[in-house]
Amino acid sequence: GSLAQRQEALVRALVAGGPVPSGFDPQAVAAAGEVCRHKRDAHAGSVRPRPW
Amino acid sequence: MSVARRRVPALGDVGLGWRREIAGVIGDLRPGFCEVIAESVAVRRGRARPHPALAHLVSSGVAVVPHGVALSLGGAEPVQRKRIRHLAACAEALDAPVVSEHIAFVRAGGIEAGHLLPVPRTREALAALTANIERTRQELPVPLAVENIAAFVEWPESEFTESEFLTELVERTGVLLVMDVANVYANARNRGRDPQRELARLPVEQVAYSHVAGGHDDGDFYHDTHTARTPQEVLDLVAALRRRVDTPFMLERDGRYPPAAELFEELDAIAAASGAAPITAVAREVWV
Numbered sequence: 001g002s003l004a005q006r007q008e009a010l011v012r013a014l015v016a017g018g019p020v021p022s023g024f025d026p027q028a029v030a031a032a033g034e035v036c037r038h039k040r041d042a043h044a045g046s047v048r049p050r051p052w
Numbered sequence: 053m054s055v056a057r058r059r060v061p062a063l064g065d066v067g068l069g070w071r072r073e074i075a076g077v078i079g080d081l082r083p084g085f086c087e088v089i090a091e092s093v094a095v096r097r098g099r100a101r102p103h104p105a106l107a108h109l110v111s112s113g114v115a116v117v118p119h120g121v122a123l124s125l126g127g128a129e130p131v132q133r134k135r136i137r138h139l140a141a142c143a144e145a146l147d148a149p150v151v152s153e154h155i156a157f158v159r160a161g162g163i164e165a166g167h168l169l170p171v172p173r174t175r176e177a178l179a180a181l182t183a184n185i186e187r188t189r190q191e192l193p194v195p196l197a198v199e200n201i202a203a204f205v206e207w208p209e210s211e212f213t214e215s216e217f218l219t220e221l222v223e224r225t226g227v228l229l230v231m232d233v234a235n236v237y238a239n240a241r242n243r244g245r246d247p248q249r250e251l252a253r254l255p256v257e258q259v260a261y262s263h264v265a266g267g268h269d270d271g272d273f274y275h276d277t278h279t280a281r282t283p284q285e286v287l288d289l290v291a292a293l294r295r296r297v298d299t300p301f302m303l304e305r306d307g308r309y310p311p312a313a314e315l316f317e318e319l320d321a322i323a324a325a326s327g328a329a330p331i332t333a334v335a336r337e338v339w340v
Contacts, residue, residue: 003172004129004161006172007160008161012161014205015166022208024206024207028205028206031204031272032167036165036167
């Protein structure tokens with residue numbers, strides 16, 4: 001698909017349980033997804049909810 | 053071999069990433085410059101409010117570079133203006149000589165990836181990256197430099213090699229570069245290539261400054277974590293790059309901070325590899 005579609009498909013595969021986009025190594029995407037989710041969760045934990 | 057000139061004279065030879073956890077140590081060093089994660093600087097009503105220790109560093113004459121991690125320059129979507137304005141506010145408050153970001157995307161379709169992701173090396177991606185860089189530069193008060201990233205996924209579609217892609221980007225935009233030699237090492241190692249050869253192919257004339265860091269090998273993959281000592285292979289890349297371009301180098305450390313003495317040794321090793329004077333003499337008297 002277009003760049004936008006391919007990028008969205010990759011992000012969905014990494015952090016939202018989406019299917020692995022064609023041509024990507026499924027194992028690499030699974031490993032990278034773990035890193036992404038860990039980083040995202042760590043960042044979310046560092047942002048204090050506003051009382052505001 | 054001629055040596056490309058220093059692009060940002062305000063940056064001294066050896067610096068490091070400013071992090072709150074090591075702000076006390078940095079305050080006693082004599083860094084040539086520091087880099088701060090732009091998104092860690094609070095901005096209220098359009099004005100950046102840097103941490104007092106960071107503001108003190110600026111007032112004492114140390115150049116500070118805001119380093120963005122959330123612009124998503126490599127995304128197909130246009131860069132969000134509020135994020136550019138944040139970077140611009142940081143540049144103004146810190147009197148920065150340059151700001152930097154990444155050749156990467158971090159969100160798509162409204163979903164945050166949580167990490168810097170590589171862009172496919174295609175004409176379409178190059179056009180999107182070029183447009184976003186131009187859009188960003190129009191609103192920044194100082195020049196922009198963009199950094200090569202460590203890729204932990206590989207796009208199947210590639211119309212350019214990494215060096216061709218970077219060269220084409222520089223030719224189209226004239227943008228400055230942050231050459232991360234630790235990322236060159238990580239990518240080469242993970243692709244089974246020679247890091248020195250990979251570095252030799254990359255364009256260096258536009259390098260504003262360079263990142264140095266250590267990573268973690270999990271057996272299958274080398275991760276550029278910034279949480280370990282810089283390996284000798286990366287220091288060898290520092291020396292090789294310095295032979296081609298008069299670039300400043302800075303240490304990135306993002307966790308598992310070592311005792312001050314070890315941090316100083318690492319900074320001294322970077323200084324030695326790049327042929328620069330050490331920046332640790334005064335701090336050693338205080339901390340060691």
